[in-house]
Amino acid sequence: MGEAYSPDRGKLDRILLDAAVKAGAELRAGVSLRGLVTDDDGTVTGVRGETEDRTPVVERARVVVGADGSNSTLARLVGAEKYDAHPVLNKSHWSYWEGLPHDGRVRTYRHAGKHAFTWPTHDGLTIVGVALPVGDFKATSEEERDRTVISAFEEVDPQRAELLRRTSRVDRWMTGAVPNFLRRAHGPGWALVGDAGYTRDPITAAGIADALRGAELLAQALDAGLSGSEPLPAALARFGRERDDLVTGHYRYTRDHATIANHTREEIEFIRAMSRSPTHGREMVGMFATMVSPSEFYSAANIHALLDHLEPGGGPGWKLRMVRWLVRGAPRHIPAATRVADRLIAENLGPMGQYLT
Template identity: 30%
Template structure:
């Protein structure tokens, strides 16, 4: 077996296709393996709001232009809270991601990858074994149309989703957090839209909902509900979902729109975080981090983690003179650190909120300020779009502005914790966890 490829990527979805395009543009020979045979296959369990943080990656792959041609919505959002609407200014020239159904996105991205020189898309290939030499991953083996295959490369990338085969076979360290909510969603056509096609996100404490306009006059509406209400939805899904949507503040008028899909969803969706790199392999997208679908970060982070990996490892992966995997493994360690730095604090807060608990003090303080003040609304939206760090979100001048618009400040205890002080004996474990994520 010779190394016909520099990189093997397992999974030709959002993360895998993005990584394949970016690696090939750097001169790498890429095998892009996908267990599904149909290049038009798409992920059903997704509401496909792609955050603005991924815009630079989409621009780098050319996906931005391809999405605009198929009518993807340049997205933005309003947020309902008990203090009223948070309405960031919707500047058409401002930062945005895209809202586009997976049935449109997945085939488009896969064809973009397959059409990139240097990418060999191998549909209908299921990986079920890692080739390991001296403790280092050096390739994969599996089955294609009932025939065995094996491939070697300098790097194996697991872009194979939340139940990643590569992660399981490599024994990647995994942390799981329970999700206190379940979600159901459906698609509607002909629904009256907000000006500028803004999505609506509802914080109903503890439940959530969102209404997101997509291409072709289609809108997806999701009910993200505390598991305390699961029996109600199980007893009569149609009735419970419909009543839930009708009861939203300024509810979308679903009775004057056509529902064009079944109600689909998932009742148990734990959050999964894995060490994103080991000797000879890396994980990107959901394989590395499956965050809460409610935060709508999965597609953006799949693209961004692909870019972080490629930017760290492409030179080592394409170096034909490299005798050992040492340079690749050093690059993978840098990628692992970058992944943790970029996603860690955000995911920490998302995972804590997934408990379906009431708002904590910082959430009350920042959400109410954003509902009261246009500047804080823009700040809130930029944070939700994952375009700023947790530290920037709660920078001292921002906390001062929030105090001004709220007419009160944070408690001394919270301020001391934000400053990184260990406040002994204060609060329970869950609260301490949140402060770990935001401590400066």
């Protein structure tokens, strides 16, 4: 939980491909999935593809795995439906800077409806960007984007803004936006992993970690199903349940973050309280990094532990404010962040939680 890595995507893909080949996989680059081979009852038993020079390819398999991204062709071909879907919530500009001092930290800031972010990656470069709610986002010139991003830092971290001015952007500005959905992750003879099965806003920078963890779950299920230690359909169904259990809490948390709603006074107090408790501070960062589940973090026991930790130095005012927040919810301009926190807390309070919900 103490380290974050932000590898260059091209380099990471190379490492993964080399590891797969070393482990015995046969790699055929440049082949596109176009259709499926199925048996009479619709079970997928293979794929039809095409090489770059349009040569048709047919392969048989006991299970076809679609790791083909959020617009997955396999998902379309098998009709895997989406659920818990939510449209794009924000859009971001990002680019790469050279010459910024590297201290290995991931910095994200939420202020005045902007989410500024920066962290180091390969080759001495640092990613720098800002995400804005969809309604506030404008397609602008490169110079205007420099101003938009640097002024977002200026508002929250003037020293960093000054560093950005004194160093150089070495790439063009890029723009991205991602919808949010889960997709049915398996069916007869097929399974989906990575963004194909679960796509969420990149604001928590969790897509790659989620894809790897999903692949790990599927690998375990396939091992059981193909080795005969469990019937294959049961193993795939288990994978689907485990995938949902693994990601659902964080999915809601991410969607909530992605609205970039301003924090209420209560939330800011809550975050300050976390930072005064080493365990909770670490867990809060761990939650952002998908290592701690939101329902564990917002559990009654964890909140009580926080209150106990604060009691001597924080005074009784803390407890009262926290309890008021828990019982009444946040006032008026209640952002989704607070609602999710309330729901997650309430879900963990047993009968009292049901009453609050």
